[in-house]
Amino acid sequence: MSTFEVEGMHTSLLSCDWSDSIAQKTRAENLFEFNIFLLQNTMASIINSLAVPSSYRDQLYQGSxxxxxxxxxxxxxxxxxxxxxxxxxxxxxxxxxxxxxxxxxxxxxxxxxxxxxxxxxxxxxxxxxxxxxxxxxxxxxxxxxxxxxxxxxxxxxxxxxxxxxxxxxxxxxxxxxxxxxxxxWGHRMRLQLEHDRERNIKENYEAIKDIPQGAEEYKSRAATGGHSAKRRYDDNEEESRKRQKEQNPRFRENEDDDEE
Missing domain, CATH: 3.30.70.330 (RRM (RNA recognition motif) domain)
Structure with missing residues (x-):
């Protein structure tokens, strides 16, 4: 509805004869419609429509x-x-x-x-x-x-x-x-965090150059004498069992009985 039509409706409402009941009803209905129209136009001027595109423009759009x-x-x-x-x-x-x-x-x-x-x-x-x-x-x-x-x-x-x-x-x-x-994380933030982590590892661990005292000796001993030490332990264990058997008279009696 145009502004001219709105003004015409407003004029007709004012000039209507209110003595006639039918005219009163018609005028009341027209007045109600007029108020609704004004309200809709007022709200439309205050609230933007949701069905409109945003201000974003695709930078790769090929066209004017x-x-x-x-x-x-x-x-x-x-x-x-x-x-x-x-x-x-x-x-x-x-x-x-x-x-x-x-x-x-x-x-x-x-x-x-x-x-x-x-x-x-x-x-x-x-x-x-x-x-x-x-x-x-x-x-x-x-x-x-x-x-x-x-x-x-x-x-x-x-x-x-x-x-x-x-x-x-x-x-x-x-x-x-x-x-x-x-x-x-975002891509750049993730790269930054990985870089910081690698730097911390380098500062905290690669700076250690001195081997603790005794560690080198233990390492060389374990590398060269590990198997021989195990053999010596097995031999000592066998000799210990033999001596225990000889010293125990119970075992000696059993052996004598077997010989008889």
């Missing part, structure tokens, strides 16, 4: 800004971010299928490992379903993570792979916090 605007105005494809590495395609289908019929789901993959890396593309058959998904699914939780949905100009082969140097997403290259759902 006008072409991107046209693609976003007709697309039925959504980009879904902040997924867990362990979220399956079946889980995504179950959630996003509540908003409309899904054409296909393209899982984002690590460029090197070919494993899920935390994003996907969801294509609907109808744009209205994609807009409904933007309204009702964006900001909800999937696998205990708040997911982000945004209109996408359209999937092209190659966009399913991560663009980070390590093969995953760029955001995981610079992430400094530990995130169990996205592989632990």
């Amino acid at each position: 800004s006008n072409q991107l605007t046209d693609d976003l105005s007709t697309t039925a494809t959504l980009y879904v971010g902040n997924l867990s590495f362990f979220t399956t395609e079946e889980q995504i289908y179950e959630l996003f299928g509540k908003c409309g019929e899904i054409k296909r789901i393209i899982m984002g993959l690590d460029r090197n490992q070919k494993t899920p890396c935390g994003f996907c593309f969801v294509e609907y058959y109808h744009r209205s379903d994609a807009l409904d998904c933007m309204k009702y699914t964006n900001g909800t939780k999937l696998d205990e993570r708040v997911i982000r949905c945004d209109l996408d100009p359209g999937f092209k082969e190659g966009r399913q792979f991560g663009r980070g140097k390590s093969g995953g997403q760029v955001r995981d290259e610079y992430r400094t916090e530990y995130d169990v759902g996205r592989g632990g």
